[in-house]
Amino acid sequence: MNKLVxxxxxxxxxxxxxxxxxxxxxxxxxxxxxxxxxHYATSNICTHNIAMMTDGYFEGDVVECPLHGGSFSIKTGEPLSFPCEIPLRTYPVIVDGEDVLIETEVEQS
Ligand code: FES
Incomplete structure (x- = not known):
């Protein structure tokens, strides 16, 4: 079930x-x-292997992975450079007052 979080x-x-x-x-x-x-939101895990994108570099609308230097568009998740081939998941972002929200599936607890 999708929710705003x-x-x-x-x-x-x-x-x-x-x-x-x-x-x-x-x-x-x-x-x-x-x-x-x-504001934009993506998965923080590189699709090439296990690395946190926020440990990498962010310039313009591109985030570069710290591990092997592959990069993605933060707007579309499109892979932009080798060795990344699988898109990075992106999330719709909504700003509500001072809060930044994303729309995603939420596990029931
Ligand atoms: S783990 Fe990100 S480019 Fe290899």
Whole structure:
């Protein structure tokens, strides 16, 4: 079942920065990006192997993996460079007042 879940406050991620977020009930670790004031969210796990994208580099609308240097669009999840071939999952982001929310499946507890 899809729900809107809060991942952070607007001020928690400054423009040009990214932040790892673990959300109760959501299996995927989430990466939240602030690109010129607009927030985006993706899975925080590289699709090539096991690496946290937020340990890598974020510039423009591209995040680069720290392990082998593959990269993805934070807007679409599209893989942009070798060795990444599988898209990174992206999540719809909604801003409600000061809260940043994503739409995703939530496990029932
Ligand atoms: S684990 Fe990310 S590029 Fe290899």
């Amino acid at each position: 809060k991942v952070c406050k607007l001020g928690d991620v400054a423009p040009g920065e990214m932040k790892p977020v673990d959300v109760a009930g959501v299996k995927d670790p989430i990466a939240v990006f602030n690109l010129d004031g607009t």
